[in-house]
Amino acid sequence: xxxxxxxxxxxxxxxxxxxxxxxxxxxxxxxxxxxxxxxxxxxxxxxxxxxxxxxxxxxxxxxxxxxxxxxxxxxxxxxxxxxxxxxxxxxxxxxxxxxxxxxxxxxxxxxxxxxxxxxxxxxxxxxxxxxxxxxxxxxxxxxxxxxxxxxxxxxxxxxxxxxxxxxxxxxxxxxxxxxxxxxxxxxxxxxxxxxxxxxxxxxxxxxxxxxxxxxxxxxxxxxxxxxxxxxxxxxxxx
Amino acid sequence: xxxxxxxxxxxxxxxxxxxxxxxxxxxxxxxxxxxxxxxxxxxxxxxxxxxxxxxxxxxxxxxxxxxxxxxxxxxxxxxxxxxxxxxxxxxxxxxxxxxxxxxxxxxxxxxxxxxxxxxxxxxxxxxxxxxxxxxxxxxxxxxxxxxxxxxxxxxxxxxxxxxxxxxxxxxxxxxxxxxxxxxxxxxxxxxxxxxxxxxxxxxxxxxxxxxxxxxxxxxxxxxxxxxxxxxxxxxxxxxxxxxxxxxxxxxxxxxxxxxxxxxxxxxx
Numbered sequence: 001x002x003x004x005x006x007x008x009x010x011x012x013x014x015x016x017x018x019x020x021x022x023x024x025x026x027x028x029x030x031x032x033x034x035x036x037x038x039x040x041x042x043x044x045x046x047x048x049x050x051x052x053x054x055x056x057x058x059x060x061x062x063x064x065x066x067x068x069x070x071x072x073x074x075x076x077x078x079x080x081x082x083x084x085x086x087x088x089x090x091x092x093x094x095x096x097x098x099x100x101x102x103x104x105x106x107x108x109x110x111x112x113x114x115x116x117x118x119x120x121x122x123x124x125x126x127x128x129x130x131x132x133x134x135x136x137x138x139x140x141x142x143x144x145x146x147x148x149x150x151x152x153x154x155x156x157x158x159x160x161x162x163x164x165x166x167x168x169x170x171x172x173x174x175x176x177x178x179x180x181x182x183x184x185x186x187x188x189x190x191x192x193x194x195x196x197x198x199x200x201x202x203x204x205x206x207x208x209x210x211x212x213x214x215x216x217x218x219x220x221x222x223x224x225x226x227x228x229x230x231x232x233x234x235x236x237x238x
Numbered sequence: 239x240x241x242x243x244x245x246x247x248x249x250x251x252x253x254x255x256x257x258x259x260x261x262x263x264x265x266x267x268x269x270x271x272x273x274x275x276x277x278x279x280x281x282x283x284x285x286x287x288x289x290x291x292x293x294x295x296x297x298x299x300x301x302x303x304x305x306x307x308x309x310x311x312x313x314x315x316x317x318x319x320x321x322x323x324x325x326x327x328x329x330x331x332x333x334x335x336x337x338x339x340x341x342x343x344x345x346x347x348x349x350x351x352x353x354x355x356x357x358x359x360x361x362x363x364x365x366x367x368x369x370x371x372x373x374x375x376x377x378x379x380x381x382x383x384x385x386x387x388x389x390x391x392x393x394x395x396x397x398x399x400x401x402x403x404x405x406x407x408x409x410x411x412x413x414x415x416x417x418x419x420x421x422x423x424x425x426x427x428x429x430x431x432x433x434x435x436x437x438x439x440x441x442x443x444x445x446x447x448x449x450x451x452x453x454x455x456x457x458x459x460x461x462x463x464x465x466x467x468x469x470x471x472x473x474x475x476x477x478x479x480x481x482x483x484x485x486x487x488x489x490x491x492x493x494x495x496x497x498x499x500x501x502x503x504x505x506x
Contacts, residue, residue, distance in 0.1 A: 065476055
């Protein structure tokens with residue numbers, strides 16, 4: 001394949017790291033976003049407060065600062081907790097977070113705040129009559145969520161989710177600054193070593209454009225899936 | 239009763255005072271030197287963001303008009319520019335420009351009998367300006383924000399109410415006059431909320447300029463983290479500063495929207 005002065009294979013490996021990181025972080029962000037949206041709509045004041053604090057603070061601080069805080073502070077924080085557990089309860093646990101896991105957790109945590117806002121709006125756009133109909137059929141809360149609220153909500157959330165995914169994809173580039181070897185890291189190291197910046201950075205830029213273009217296609221497919229039953233009138237109910 | 243209350247309160251305040259005193263006396267990180275370092279970082283961040291936004295805005299207005307042109311060969315290059323700059327990470331754009339300046343050695347293109355030397359930036363007069371990492375960083379930020387702003391304005395221009403344009407045409411305005419007097423002012427207003435988000439995005443994006451040896455707020459925090467090995471103090475402090483800056487921008491834009499979009503607010 002493309003050799004690029006021997007850097008080709010490691011660039012491809014870096015691209016694979018980028019894709020894995022983005023997909024896993026997005027999944028975590030979706031789960032956190034659902035939790036946050038639920039907390040924001042709950043009747044309990046403390047839950048609403050915590051969710052609001054989370055979304056406000058995370059969205060007000062640059063990604064890279066949060067990443068550095070969690071990357072550099074995370075292990076110290078975990079050690080503090082495990083030390084405390086050992087001293088007060090005698091539990092001897094050792095938790096070591098590798099860079100990839102830390103990257104997934106950090107990016108997922110940041111984008112969970114954005115997803116929370118997206119999902120909250122989408123949940124509120126779901127027709128209350130549909131939920132009532134589900135309850136009238138005797139469905140449990142979980143079943144109402146799984147069969148009615150979630151699929152109906154996704155139709156409204158998809159545009160926001162798509163935007164979020166595109167931003168998240170580009171944010172994964174920042175992990176290279178902190179030491180994770182993704183494709184940006186490989187390219188910048190190679191550029192420094194060979195004094196040929198364009199040879200390595202331009203293919204990486206093209207790689208991001210390729211992933212973005214492919215995901216646009218995938219999102220269009222998802223849109224078709226979640227608009228089933230709403231026919232041509234995609235702007236219906238909006 | 240009141241006295242009792244006073245005593246309880248003064249006891250509490252004394253305790254609180256003691257606590258604050260304890261924290262401050264153990265504090266060896268936030269001294270005048272480190273605070274000054276943070277201040278330098280703040281100045282760099284604000285300068286970089288402000289200049290990039292202004293220049294980006296100046297570039298984006300004509301680009302947005304070209305982007306809406308009916309001629310393919312005019313609108314396609316602009317679309318390609320915004321697609322590429324919005325589709326790739328800013329970090330890559332920054333690396334391309336900065337490494338392109340610092341590490342690119344230039345090369346020779348040979349044709350037939352002769353050859354042409356393509357010089358690197360360092361071999362040209364531009365090096366005087368690009369020597370300072372502030373210039374390549376600002377160039378990357380300008381190109382990035384101009385791409386996003388172009389799309390924001392393009393969307394706002396496209397959504398101009400038909401009636402406004404018809405009224406302008408009925409008054410016999412030329413295309414240029416219509417653009418200047420009717421379309422642009424109304425588009426600017428509609429673009430305001432989205433542009434506010436872009437300003438916040440730029441503030442947050444500027445945090446990566448420390449990777450090209452610029453000393454901004456984040457760079458200052460990294461220095462102080464490295465010096466004292468105190469991640470929480472160093473990064474929580476800048477996070478708080480960024481949060482204040484973000485809230486200030488939000489407040490400014492909310493005031494602007496209140497004034498400029500008053501005619502669009504629903505009644506009651």
